Amino acid sequence: MQTASSLSVLIRQLRLESAGVLSVELERDDGAALPAYEAGAHVDVHLPGAGTRSYSLVGAPGAFATYHLGIKCEADGRGGSRWFHESARVGDRLEISPPKNDFRLAEEAPHSVFIAGGIGITPLLSMIGRLASLGRSWELHFAARDRRSMPFEAHLEQHAATGSGRVVKHFSAEGQGRPDIQAIVGSAAADAHLYCCGPTGMIDAFVEAARHRSPDTVHYERFASAEAPATEGGFTLQLARDGRCFDVPPGKSILDVLLEAGVDVPYSCMQGVCGSCRLSVIEGQPDHRDGYLSDNERAANDALIPCCSGSLSPRLVVDL
Numbered sequence: 036m037q038t039a040s041s042l043s044v045l046i047r048q049l050r051l052e053s054a055g056v057l058s059v060e061l062e063r064d065d066g067a068a069l070p071a072y073e074a075g076a077h078v079d080v081h082l083p084g085a086g087t088r089s090y091s092l093v094g095a096p097g098a099f100a101t102y103h104l105g106i107k108c109e110a111d112g113r114g115g116s117r118w119f120h121e122s123a124r125v126g127d128r129l130e131i132s133p134p135k136n137d138f139r140l141a142e143e144a145p146h147s148v149f150i151a152g153g154i155g156i157t158p159l160l161s162m163i164g165r166l167a168s169l170g171r172s173w174e175l176h177f178a179a180r181d182r183r184s185m186p187f188e189a190h191l192e193q194h195a196a197t198g199s200g201r202v203v204k205h206f207s208a209e210g211q212g213r214p215d216i217q218a219i220v221g222s223a224a225a226d227a228h229l230y231c232c233g234p235t236g237m238i239d240a241f242v243e244a245a246r247h248r249s250p251d252t253v254h255y256e257r258f259a260s261a262e263a264p265a266t267e268g269g270f271t272l273q274l275a276r277d278g279r280c281f282d283v284p285p286g287k288s289i290l291d292v293l294l295e296a297g298v299d300v301p302y303s304c305m306q307g308v309c310g311s312c313r314l315s316v317i318e319g320q321p322d323h324r325d326g327y328l329s330d331n332e333r334a335a336n337d338a339l340i341p342c343c344s345g346s347l348s349p350r351l352v353v354d355l
């Protein structure tokens with residue numbers, strides 16, 4: 036799928052980064068420079084026959100000839116990672132979005148604390164690279180099963196070698212246990228900024244440990260929403276621009292109903308975490324189940340993530 040803003044790229048290199056994780060290098064097919072991006076950014080990748088998936092850019096930010104992605108093979112996933120691991124070849128052409136960023140680095144912070152689990156390191160890598168290049172203080176607590184399954188260890192060691200930060204590794208299969216998230220968060224200075232990305236249980240523990248901190252200093256990115264999707268149905272969805280109405284039945288999400296009706300809505304993760312499908316709400320009360328909107332955005336009642344959220348009111352009017 037090519038859109039006016041998409042970039043046509045070629046797979047320049049595929050390399051096994053660690054057990055089950057592929058490092059993918061992309062370059063423009065016309066040899067031009069790729070757009071610069073900020074730490075924490077991702078791109079949406081349109082995959083042949085597997086829809087669109089979002090992947091973090093793992094290189095340190097800046098203008099580059101290539102983008103690097105880190106992709107873990109998810110055997111039970113929706114097929115995007117399997118396409119890369121089983122079908123992708125060097126030289127394959129792909130369409131990607133320009134870089135987007137919903138997970139920003141507060142690079143002016145006096146100290147930054149990162150907590151990562153497994154492939155959750157990918158959005159944090161560019162942040163750590165940026166801080167290392169600026170000489171700003173950081174620490175990373177990285178949990179993985181064992182050293183073989185720790186992706187991008189060499190990159191992290193390079194960043195630590197600048198002297199700006201340190202990496203604390205926790206290999207559960209080697210008897211080092213898991214990071215004590217309560218203790219890590221509890222010992223962070225009030226003006227430090229804290230970041231977490233990893234499995235749901237890790238992020239839940241992080242959010243709980245950080246609940247007394249200023250929300251501005253707490254940042255996390257989920258791979259899946261902590262809440263079950265709203266598929267109870269039983270309400271009417273109305274499109275404000277042309278007035279069309281759709282009954283949302285039990286078992287379907289709002290996004291399912293829109294796509295089946297041929298309404299053009301962007302989407303990517305289908306799990307309530309990337310924000311690609313975000314809609315503006317004109318009228319009604321959304322039943323928020325996503326892991327993307329902030330508490331303030333939920334309270335404002337004017338936005339909806341239709342791949343997983345529903346409606347508490349009998350009618351929901353969206354800006355489509």
Ligand code: FES
Pocket residue numbers: 301302303304305306307308309310311312313327340341342343
């Ligand atoms: S498609 Fe990712 S949040 Fe809906």
